Amino acid sequence: MRYGGNTTCIEVRCDGKIFVIDSGTGARELGNLLMRESGGEPVEATLLYSHHHLDHVQGFPFFVPIYQPTSKLNIYSGTTNQGVTEQVLSAQMAYPAFPVGLDQLPSDLNFHIFSAGETLTFGDVTVRTCPLNHPGGAIAYRFEHRGHAFVQASDVEHTDDHPDSALTALCKDADFFSYDSTYVHGEEYERFKGWGHSTWRHGLDIAEAAGVDRFIAFHHDPSHDDAFMDGVHRDLQEASPGSLVAIEGMSIDLLSGSITTP
Numbered sequence: 001m002r003y004g005g006n007t008t009c010i011e012v013r014c015d016g017k018i019f020v021i022d023s024g025t026g027a028r029e030l031g032n033l034l035m036r037e038s039g040g041e042p043v044e045a046t047l048l049y050s051h052h053h054l055d056h057v058q059g060f061p062f063f064v065p066i067y068q069p070t071s072k073l074n075i076y077s078g079t080t081n082q083g084v085t086e087q088v089l090s091a092q093m094a095y096p097a098f099p100v101g102l103d104q105l106p107s108d109l110n111f112h113i114f115s116a117g118e119t120l121t122f123g124d125v126t127v128r129t130c131p132l133n134h135p136g137g138a139i140a141y142r143f144e145h146r147g148h149a150f151v152q153a154s155d156v157e158h159t160d161d162h163p164d165s166a167l168t169a170l171c172k173d174a175d176f177f178s179y180d181s182t183y184v185h186g187e188e189y190e191r192f193k194g195w196g197h198s199t200w201r202h203g204l205d206i207a208e209a210a211g212v213d214r215f216i217a218f219h220h221d222p223s224h225d226d227a228f229m230d231g232v233h234r235d236l237q238e239a240s241p242g243s244l245v246a247i248e249g250m251s252i253d254l255l256s257g258s259i260t261t262p
């Protein structure tokens with residue numbers, strides 16, 4: 001109830017440019033917000049997929065801008081993902097699963113593929129990428145703009161190469177680093193070892209090795225209720241004061257460092 005029940009959808013705004021990481025069920029609220037803000041003007045956004053697991057794509061049919069003829073979406077995914085984005089989005093909207101097919105959408109959708117590890121440039125915004133250890137593969141993104149950096153790394157499971165050297169390099173001196181903290185270390189993680197997720201303790205190791213300013217525990221297990229998440233927050237604060245547990249609707253201003261929660 002307090003930490004949020006929607007699945008992954010993160011908006012990254014760099015001046016007038018709108019980026020969206022994944023279209024989990026949170027994409028519905030984001031789509032409504034973008035429509036309200038646009039006031040009838042065309043919505044243009046760049047959608048970057050970490051991977052194609054259901055919790056990261058299922059909000060796409062409910063992202064209202066795709067039904068507007070004036071909307072333009074540039075959709076990116078990495079080759080480490082075995083599925084092709086267009087196929088996955090099309091399959092989940094295919095008859096009889098959904099009444100409108102992907103090919104019937106009036107908006108301008110452009111699909112792009114990059115190699116995991118490639119650096120993408122969008123004007124004055126640099127987006128670095130890094131492959132992650134996850135069933136079927138996943139991609140971490142580092143956004144750099146106006147001297148600040150935000151890294152989103154989910155979904156990922158740590159390996160024996162811990163802290164992961166490539167991910168640590170991606171996080172170097174970042175302002176904020178959001179990491180897959182689905183499980184808590186110890187008995188719970190051991191039970192789900194190999195499922196492709198990690199713990200905040202492993203994320204903190206990376207944050208410390210990379211000199212990250214503030215760590216964010218992200219991708220909560222749906223069976224963890226508010227009381228459990230309060231416990232995670234307490235333990236995380238004790239281990240690393242200033243670290244955050246992601247809350248749905250949380251907004252971070254990288255220029256001022258201010259954080260607002262609903």
Ligand SMILES: [Zn+2]
Nearest residue numbers: 051053134155
């Ligand atoms: Zn996944």
Ligand SMILES: [Zn+2]
Nearest residue numbers: 053055056155
């Ligand atoms: Zn996931």
